[in-house]
Amino acid sequence: MSLDVELHGALGDFTLDVAFSAPASGVTALFGPSGAGKTRVLRAVAGLDRGVRGRLRLGDRVFMDADTFVPAERRRIGYVFQESSLFAHLDVAGNIDFGLKRQGGNAAGGRQQRDALVSLLGLDGLMSRRPQTLSGGERRRVAIARALAPSPALLLLDEPLSGLDTQRRAELLPWLEALVRKLELPVLLVSHQWDEVHRLADHLVLMDAGRVRASGTLGKVLGDLNLPLARSPEATVVLNGTVSTLDERWGLASVQVGGVDVTVPADGLEVGKALRLRIAARDVSIALDPPGRSSILNVLPVTVTGRRDAGAQCTLELSLPGGGRLLARITQRSASELDLGEGASAFAQVKSVAVLP
């Protein structure tokens, strides 16, 4: 099952022409600069822009094609707008129950699920408050609860953390991450912040000027040397791993990633915990022999699977034994002296690994 999107339409001087397919589980991030058309895509998927035509399908449910247009109110797609857009004439409970009341079916089951959702989002104490009296972060949580209460088939999140200050963002991001991992429904996330994408996304759709530039799993798109992204100064990969052992003496943890162990600080980690590691291309250097004595903890055996030269710089695509992908940014001179071409075996020395718990 998948979410198949194919949209085209002209809105003023902006032309939208996108097609992508996203798995019907996990988080798919639409990423791109502002004006790329990300929100346009969300609105069209929700059924809010009748000017956009094309095909839209989630599994076997057709929302739109040449002769079908299911109106927004019958799509059962939850939408969290960029501004929380709470109903000012209703209290928090009224907002959360708005969709639930308009949904046919099992009311008792819906009620139970709604109560669980309210506790999960920590909204118990706010139920009789008016939206005007809530903080930005609280409003955001109410908006998310309101969208989820009627058990939608798909959740759309438009920059769920925009407009919040840095501290509020830092608080809300891990919470949002836990929430989307817990949800058993596909999520389409619009973002222009890499940290949100690195933490939340499983699948990535890169957009620019109303078009899709690339789409695929997060690891594949981030590490694709054919995209300008992997050749940019910020090139970064994200790897999924599991904590395998803890070294309490030194406060370190081993994380199993793509068939190798990566050592990271153990702060707050426990054995068996799934997490993501973020490694920037500029923090990876290459050695042909395993370095004897070095302060660098992570030296991983890799195979060079791609190389792109640009000026004095060179970006290498590296494969881990278990299939994960790394990027390394080195000078072209080093790459030539070490004769690093496709198929070469080498050791990646990783200077710094960020843990996204």
Add this chain to the structure above:
Amino acid sequence: MLAPQDLDALGLTLRLAAVSTAVLLVLGIPLAWWLARTRFRGRFVLEALVALPLVLPPTVIGFYLLLFLGAQGPAGRALAALGLEPLAFSFTGLVMGSVVYSLPFVVQPIQDAFIRLGARPMEVAATLGAGPWNRFFTVALPLARRGILTGAVLGFAHTLGEFGVVLMIGGNIPGETRVASIAIYDHVEALDYAAAHGLSLVLLVLSFLLLVAVYALGRGLRVTPR
């Protein structure tokens, strides 16, 4: 303090204002919604038409209504063909005149309130499963309630002060079309200043209180859409 026929005139005025306000809300809310929402290019023609009573002498409106509603007018003939009395010089005719005369006072504040709402609350309601009628009644109307209340109070107050239109199409039939403003005019013509004072003071105080209500509403008018 007020003579019985003046009390009658006052009662009739209040009844006229109440009935007209009710009719104005039933017509004005959908009209305001349409004006606030439509992308129809000719919209401004209709807006100008609604606003005409703001600038026209009431006698002009009354004159045309008289032509239209009178026994020889199109409405009068149609009613006569059905065996009914013409509407000129009747309470129903007064209500029709008041509705035309007070329309901008009701439509404009409601239209402004709907415009201030923006499209977002209705979009949110749609994604939560509310159909067009449901979201109009459960989202748009409650969120625009201050604008609607303002329109209703202004329409009521404006109808209280109506004179020219009534004079033209209502005449001066006690208990049927003799409203307070006409009664005051009669008293002044008869140089009965004491009676004119009594009724005038009642209208003055009533209108003032209604406007106080409008401005008190206006203070909290801003509906926060976020």
